[in-house]
Amino acid sequence: MSRTMLLVGTRKGCFILESDGDRRDWSVRGPYCEGWPIYHAIHDVDTGTIYAAAASEWHGAGVWRSNDLGESWELSSEGLTHDGDGVKLSKVSGLTAAHGRLLAGAEAVGVFESRDQGVTWSLLSTLEGQPGSDTWNDPAAQPPGHLGVPAILPHPSEPSRMWAIVQGRGIFETTDDGRSWTPRNRGLRADWPLEDPEVGYCVHKLVMSPLDNDRMYQQNHVGMHRSDDAGHSWVEITDGLPTEFGFAAAAHPHDRESFYVIPLDPGHGRCMPDGHAAVWRTEDAGSSWRRLDAGLPHQDAYLGVLREGMAIDALDVPGLYFGTSTGQVFASADEGESWNEIASYLPAISSVEVAVVD
């Protein structure tokens, strides 16, 4: 019988939640990775390896890997460096496995690759030459934290094609494996002055429909947006949502018109509005939205969910999952129609990914 595993990255290590195909009863194991802060943990379906991107205040950034579904772990940062140019690598975050390699986004801006299952790394691109790149490592131009590449979206069938998010700048696409990039932000809104209309957008999360690689959705700092041409142009689809702000997003595996988001209060709180926990779903590509909250707390629930905090599996009736910045994990075995709290007391959660393994 297949196992459903949730890989949960937290501020105090990686945890694994396990269930069977019914996804009703869950067990928790961990913490793994020696309690290092984990920003994103993923499962590579081709190799069966689990990877967890980490950054320790004491010991720097690295990627943990486990070849036995979390029983044992090794850490490597060999090659994860902006050697020689004085730029510090402070964090590695968004991981993705595709086409026989592992990709990692880093702060300062960098896309790294590993072709030996996370043992060694090399710098693929710093997106040098893109509009604004001359200042994005300038300390005076930094937002709170550090500018970087939080996520990389690979094309599923074209190995040299991918999209990278640069924080506060927007989406960039390469079709030649990082040798050149093109901004893909046309149609996005910015509620602040732009020096160059091609860049300066705050993209939080980018997802692609598995059924149609031209269909993309993004949760932005100021609105939800859809693209029907693989990011060449965007239309806003925020109407019907309680706020324009949020981080997490997920695309339905069997319906190209369906897409999930978790709107948050855009102020300092960045929690679900009015203390009412909910995931919102569109089934018509953003023309309308429906609140999914059965089984979620309806009051006094000031929950935050970060960029990688929601995941969906690809079973016949997809399961949807999200983890909060206060350590709860909620699961739905019926594509969001009803929910259960399956972990309550984990450390602050950065990421949730799902894997179905035999």
Place this chain on the structure above:
Amino acid sequence: MADLHLPPTLPRIFPDLPRRLDVDAATVDEAIDRLEERWPGLRDRLCEPGPVLRRHINVFVEGERASLDTALEQGSRVDVVAAISGG
């Protein structure tokens, strides 16, 4: 030989690394080289490009704050300390 003392976070990453060991080195930097030879990857846990010690890693030689260039004598006590930070 210098008398090297390491923080408890390191043996949890590097199997068989003791908290205390003798190393034959003329500077702190060389002491870290000796560790790297036996436990590959360890230098990156203590240093960043420059090279310099990581911001939250402190090294003391005979109780005095040290840098990578600090010289070691026969029998010098070297304490590598992870900063008291976090929560």
